[in-house]
Amino acid sequence: YVTANVSGCIISGILRGGTAAGKYFFDQLSIGGRIVHIQAEDFENAIMRRKSFINKVTQQRDFTIIKTIQADGDRNKAYEQMKSFLREGITFNGLFAENDAMALGAIQALKEKQFSPWPIVVGFDGLQEALDAIREGSMSATIAQDPVTMGKKAFEVALKVIQKKPYEELTTIMPNLVTRANL
Numbered sequence: 001y002v003t004a005n006v007s008g009c010i011i012s013g014i015l016r017g018g019t020a021a022g023k024y025f026f027d028q029l030s031i032g033g034r035i036v037h038i039q040a041e042d043f044e045n046a047i048m049r050r051k052s053f054i055n056k057v058t059q060q061r062d063f064t065i066i067k068t069i070q071a072d073g074d075r076n077k078a079y080e081q082m083k084s085f086l087r088e089g090i091t092f093n094g095l096f097a098e099n100d101a102m103a104l105g106a107i108q109a110l111k112e113k114q115f116s117p118w119p120i121v122v123g124f125d126g127l128q129e130a131l132d133a134i135r136e137g138s139m140s141a142t143i144a145q146d147p148v149t150m151g152k153k154a155f156e157v158a159l160k161v162i163q164k165k166p167y168e169e170l171t172t173i174m175p176n177l178v179t180r181a182n183l
Contacts, residue, residue: 008157008167010150013174014048017143020177021049021122022056024141025063025094028120033063035094036085036119038102040073049098049124049143066092071102078105086113094120100130100142107138126178134180141179149173 126144
């Protein structure tokens with residue numbers, strides 16, 4: 001078999017992204033945030049998003065995560081779980097999904113239910129479909145990772161490795177909060 005020698009690592013600032021999502025809820029829901037949290041499966045990036053989001057949200061005394069939905073990163077599962085939750089008639093004004101696919105599934109359930117008033121919906125990844133949902137108003141924000149910059153940086157590091165020049169062993173590319181205002 002072949003072994004790989006890793007020289008450099010380019011990562012996304014996941015912790016900063018989860019914190020930015022939590023802060024966005026503070027900015028949008030000044031009092032009484034009642035948030036539904038849709039979780040992905042337990043892999044490192046999702047856990048980091050989750051922990052940083054929960055840490056930020058729980059800093060605010062009157063914010064509550066009223067429901068945690070396990071959707072394993074799957075849009076259809078988020079849709080089905082959200083439909084089931086909506087039947088309970090529990091009020092909430094915010095929804096955070098650990099990826100855009102799950103946020104979009106939840107939005108589909110909210111639309112079918114004709115949920116009102118519409119909650120603040122925040123996803124994570126910056127998928128084109130999520131950006132379109134922000135543009136049309138069904139999604140409030142996404143934490144957009146920057147794969148183009150990550151790829152460019154990875155190429156730069158690889159070139160330096162080949163040229164035997166000094167390089168950063170770890171580079172973090174920060175994600176950005178994307179809303180209708182900065183789309």
